[in-house]
Amino acid sequence: MAIEERRKVKSNQVGLATLSAGGRTTAYRAIVELMCGMCGQPIQPGALFSRHAPYKGAIHLAPTCIRCRPLRVSDAGEGR
Numbered sequence: 001m002a003i004e005e006r007r008k009v010k011s012n013q014v015g016l017a018t019l020s021a022g023g024r025t026t027a028y029r030a031i032v033e034l035m036c037g038m039c040g041q042p043i044q045p046g047a048l049f050s051r052h053a054p055y056k057g058a059i060h061l062a063p064t065c066i067r068c069r070p071l072r073v074s075d076a077g078e079g080r
């Protein structure tokens with residue numbers, strides 16, 4: 001990914017989400033079309049996605065579509 005691309009805002013942070021596989025992650029909503037780092041399919045503008053390291057030890061997190069990592073946004077402030 002080109003360095004100058006990092007200056008553009010490409011996603012909005014939505015909040016905490018629950019992964020269907022268990023665990024928590026931060027959900028984002030795409031502003032522009034992104035590419036899933038796991039399956040390579042496009043993430044359409046407006047679609048939810050999360051970010052995960054594409055491989056062990058990766059410095060940068062790659063967008064990951066909800067087909068690869070299903071998630072549910074828990075924005076209602078559920079109890080802990």
Ligand SMILES: [Zn+2]
Binds near residue numbers: 064069
């Ligand atoms: Zn994917």
